Amino acid sequence: MPPRYEVIGVEGIREVRPGDGVADLILAAAEAQGTAIRADDLLVVGQKIVSKAEGRLVRLADVTPSPVATAMATALGRDARLVEVILRESRRVVRMDKGVLIVETHHGWICANAGVDQSNVDLGTVALLPADSDRSARQLRDRVRTLTGADVGVIIADTFGRPWREGLTNIAIGVAGVAPLRSYLGEHDPAGHTLQATILAVADELAGAAELVMGKLDRVPAVIIRGLGLPTGDEGSKPLLRDPSRDLFR
Amino acid sequence: MPPRYEVIGVEGIREVRPGDGVADLILAAAEAQGTAIRADDLLVVGQKIVSKAEGRLVRLADVTPSPVATAMATALGRDARLVEVILRESRRVVRMDKGVLIVETHHGWICANAGVDQSNVDLGTVALLPADSDRSARQLRDRVRTLTGADVGVIIADTFGRPWREGLTNIAIGVAGVAPLRSYLGEHDPAGHTLQATILAVADELAGAAELVMGKLDRVPAVIIRGLGLPTGDEGSKPLLRDPSRDLFR
Secondary structure (H helix, E strand, O other), X not given: OOOEXXXXXXXXXXXOOOOOOHHHHHXXXXXXXXXXOOOOOEEEEEHHHHHHHOOOEEEHHHOOOOHHHHHHHHHHOOOHHHHHHHHHOEEEEEEEEOOEEEEEEOOOOEEEHHHOEOOOOOOOEEEOOOOOHHHHHXXXXXXXXXXXXXXXXXEEXXXXXXXXXXXXXXXXXXXXXXXXOEEOXXXXXXXXXXXXXXXXXXXXXXXXXXXXXXXXXXXXOEXXXXXXXXXXXXXXXXXXXXXXXXXXXX | OOOEEEEEEXXXXXXXXOOOOHHHHHHHHHHHOOOOOOOOOEEEEEHXXXXXXXXXXXXXXXXXXXXXXXXXHHHHXXXXXXXXXXXXXXXEEEXXXXXXXXXXXXXXXXXXXXXXXXXXXXXXXXXOOOOOHHHHHHHHHHHHHHHHOOOOEXXXXXXXXXXXXXXXXXXXXXXXXOOOOEEOOOOEOOOOOEOOOOEEOHHHHHHHHHHHXXXXXXXOOEEEEEXXXXXXOOOOOHHHEOOHHHOOOO
């Protein structure tokens, strides 16, 4: 039997509001469309519905920009209140040029605008990334286990840009129950070499695989990955962060 | 019906040698395992078997390193002949530090070691990236059409690292018959915003989805993506290259 797996979008999840149970909504929608969650499924959940459920929303009308945010906003040609929100979510500014603000978030992710997003939320409101997206992933995983008994890996995903290549890709910002990296260290290839450190970011590849059925309008905010036997793990997403001492592009 | 697709690894492809017909080998193996290629499939092919079939192999014993390569190899703690091969495949050096050599290849890809790879080839031999991986993808696509009548998109993929995040991901270095980017420009989300420039690198996400069944030992060097209706395109992989004037991380 060849290795194979299936990627199934979960449709019909209603607009999520603060306090909603995201796992409950996903499970109900998956069952309604005839693809109820099973043991060994992996669930990829878009960051936006998690942020909404957790109330990670800010009304720009409530934000008073600092002088620094105001100056940066002028340089960037952006809304000073939005820049203020981005800076509050940031540990440091990595690049600021050409209207683009690349920061390191408090989680350690390097991305545009600290992941602060105006799409698919009410006008005048912005959505922040979950405060602790690994915790969010664990909570989703625990709730799925409580409701169904199924032991599923969970990835919370968001679309990030990257240097050198055009286009965003969906990547993992929260991980529970699955190992985010897969290592081929020390295995031998058919010619007898010991393979050098080959470490694959499977959590990011899973997020990308899910994005292909997600679309961008939040109509498919969760995706089931079925049939891929994946090594479990409880390290969360942190192994995906490169150690600054090993990064040539800080 | 929820949006869904399947990812099927193609096993049983024998060791590829210069002059082999990669498309012929893939089609035969796919048929032998009961998953013959169909119209509207997309085929992701690992770079290594394409490079081998095209004879993109260099014996290090035949390489005389230049003084520059020798000096760089000393600084990096690497084989001077290997560094010579990497420099020949490169347009410029982007970073050289901590034993790592990041270059821009003649194709415009920015990656470690110009994609020159010692794994899964004979000892003392290295494999280069295809000279023109979009042409390679087009030739595969044309040959599949000739043999089967099926009009399939083809992606040639390799695993690249990236700044800030640990782990390699599989990305597209050659594309034929499928649009590498998908744009959501100007669509409206449910709250009435016009979405800002949201462009997804679907070709890279497809390559990553394929990697999840590929493993690293070339036993699954080709993957069928089935059931995902993808917009066609004939622009190849070049739209994935970021314009230097828009790149903050050159």
